[in-house]
Amino acid sequence: MSEKPARKRLGADERREEIIRVTLELAARQGVDDVTAQDMAQAMGVTQGAVFRHFPSKDAIWLAVMQWVRERLMSVLGRAAAEGRDPLDALQRMFFAHIDFIAGHPAIPRVLMSEHLHGRSTALRKLATEIMLAYEERIAGLLQAAQAQGLARADLDTPAAATLYIGMIQGLVLQTSILRDQRTLAEQAARTFPVFLQAIRQPPSRETTP
Amino acid sequence: MSEKPARKRLGADERREEIIRVTLELAARQGVDDVTAQDMAQAMGVTQGAVFRHFPSKDAIWLAVMQWVRERLMSVLGRAAAEGRDPLDALQRMFFAHIDFIAGHPAIPRVLMSEHLHGRSTALRKLATEIMLAYEERIAGLLQAAQAQGLARADLDTPAAATLYIGMIQGLVLQTSILRDQRTLAEQAARTFPVFLQAIRQPPSRETTP
DNA sequence: GATACAAGATAGTGATCAGTCGCTATCTAA
DNA sequence: TTAGATAGCGACTGATCACTATCTTGTATC
Numbered sequence: 001m002s003e004k005p006a007r008k009r010l011g012a013d014e015r016r017e018e019i020i021r022v023t024l025e026l027a028a029r030q031g032v033d034d035v036t037a038q039d040m041a042q043a044m045g046v047t048q049g050a051v052f053r054h055f056p057s058k059d060a061i062w063l064a065v066m067q068w069v070r071e072r073l074m075s076v077l078g079r080a081a082a083e084g085r086d087p088l089d090a091l092q093r094m095f096f097a098h099i100d101f102i103a104g105h106p107a108i109p110r111v112l113m114s115e116h117l118h119g120r121s122t123a124l125r126k127l128a129t130e131i132m133l134a135y136e137e138r139i140a141g142l143l144q145a146a147q148a149q150g151l152a153r154a155d156l157d158t159p160a161a162a163t164l165y166i167g168m169i170q171g172l173v174l175q176t177s178i179l180r181d182q183r184t185l186a187e188q189a190a191r192t193f194p195v196f197l198q199a200i201r202q203p204p205s206r207e208t209t210p
Numbered sequence: 211m212s213e214k215p216a217r218k219r220l221g222a223d224e225r226r227e228e229i230i231r232v233t234l235e236l237a238a239r240q241g242v243d244d245v246t247a248q249d250m251a252q253a254m255g256v257t258q259g260a261v262f263r264h265f266p267s268k269d270a271i272w273l274a275v276m277q278w279v280r281e282r283l284m285s286v287l288g289r290a291a292a293e294g295r296d297p298l299d300a301l302q303r304m305f306f307a308h309i310d311f312i313a314g315h316p317a318i319p320r321v322l323m324s325e326h327l328h329g330r331s332t333a334l335r336k337l338a339t340e341i342m343l344a345y346e347e348r349i350a351g352l353l354q355a356a357q358a359q360g361l362a363r364a365d366l367d368t369p370a371a372a373t374l375y376i377g378m379i380q381g382l383v384l385q386t387s388i389l390r391d392q393r394t395l396a397e398q399a400a401r402t403f404p405v406f407l408q409a410i411r412q413p414p415s416r417e418t419t420p
Numbered sequence: 421g422a423t424a425c426a427a428g429a430t431a432g433t434g435a436t437c438a439g440t441c442g443c444t445a446t447c448t449a450a
Numbered sequence: 451t452t453a454g455a456t457a458g459c460g461a462c463t464g465a466t467c468a469c470t471a472t473c474t475t476g477t478a479t480c
Binding site: 032034112115118125128129132157159160167171172182191197199 | 240320385413
């Protein structure tokens with residue numbers, strides 16, 4: 001039995017953190033909608049009632065999980081972008097940092113496709129909406145900067161390209177979640193990103209070849 | 211009360227068909243995992259027990275639904291492709307036919323993201339895998355044909371581009387499912403496809419401009 | 421070491437679900 | 451007309467779920 005005896009009686013803040021942690025762990029294995037309060041409690045070595053001392057409802061737990069993910073993701077993306085030498089380089093670094101982040105947190109695909117996120121208007125969906133729109137705007141901004149520096153096509157529809165960028169990530173996640181036996185996310189990302197880049201890049205002018 | 215009194219006592223085949231139909235209807239509104247046998251029965255004007263006379267389990271129902279979707283989708287795609295004047299035109303027609311098909315069957319996004327499809331290895335996931343791989347191969351074939359005719363870049367990684375094509379559809383579906391208040395699938399598809407096409411198309415040679 | 425409070429234990433409640441089963445009503449074919 | 455086949459009924463099972471009310475115990479503070 002691999003349950004953690006986990007010495008009990010944590011402070012409220014630490015317990016909240018641990019609930020978020022084990023919830024993500026369990027979601028990666030079982031899928032979001034199959035994680036019960038009982039499962040969480042067992043993974044922490046407490047009883048099920050204890051979970052509801054720290055969160056008023058399961059929805060509140062998922063909301064906290066989503067906020068946790070946002071903070072971590074944004075931090076990772078910010079660091080990746082800062083290392084870029086130019087806007088297109090930053091775009092590429094962000095892309096692969098995002099892919100790595102997802103690969104390192106297998107619960108994220110499950111959350112992204114969970115019923116909570118796609119069902120009736122929940123607070124969770126509202127938060128996801130905010131995240132996606134802000135992310136998209138950031139990408140569109142990078143693409144405009146790339147245009148200004150002559151790195152991206154002048155006629156590029158930057159908002160549409162930003163939508164495609166995010167769609168590409170989400171699509172690859174969905175695809176490799178279903179085809180998980182035959183494909184890995186990192187591998188598919190590495191193969192498709194160059195194709196995407198072709199749509200963005202300003203083609204080199206003719207006189208560069210001697 | 212919008213229940214259909216629906217004169218009872220259908221033949222087994224017709225009842226199976228109707229179960230598939232109402233299951234898709236209900237999934238579009240409630241989400242896949244929230245469709246109960248009771249819901250199906252009520253929508254048909256029979257009792258819950260009657261549902262299990264025609265299918266041995268709920269999994270079997272979802273399998274039948276997926277097969278139904280595959281047949282319809284493949285038929286629609288085949289017709290769209292046949293109307294294309296060249297491989298790239300066929301690709302574009304297939305893309306928008308696929309988008310229209312999904313828009314006309316709102317249950318499909320829910321099925322695509324359902325727990326059944328992403329959880330433990332089910333027959334449903336195997337079927338989805340087959341569909342996706344066959345589709346991808348078909349797209350890659352079209353792209354190769356486009357290359358042969360000088361319509362697509364000679365250096366295009368056609369399998370990767372096919373993966374991106376499918377990822378683009380799935381990503382847009384996922385995105386517009388979450389952002390359904392602010393975006394429509396058809397609209398986003400129309401904006402992003404031209405960007406994708408830029409990655410595929412052979413750039414016109416320089417001497418075309420006077 | 422007494423006290424007070426917070427964290428957890430224990431034992432529920434009521435609802436929902438997939439699937440079962442014996443029976444009945446209806447259809448069809450001889 | 452009748453007999454077999456079968457679609458559907460209706461009541462039930464056993465399991466699971468989120469959430470709650472009440473009691474117990476650990477710990478920090480004075």
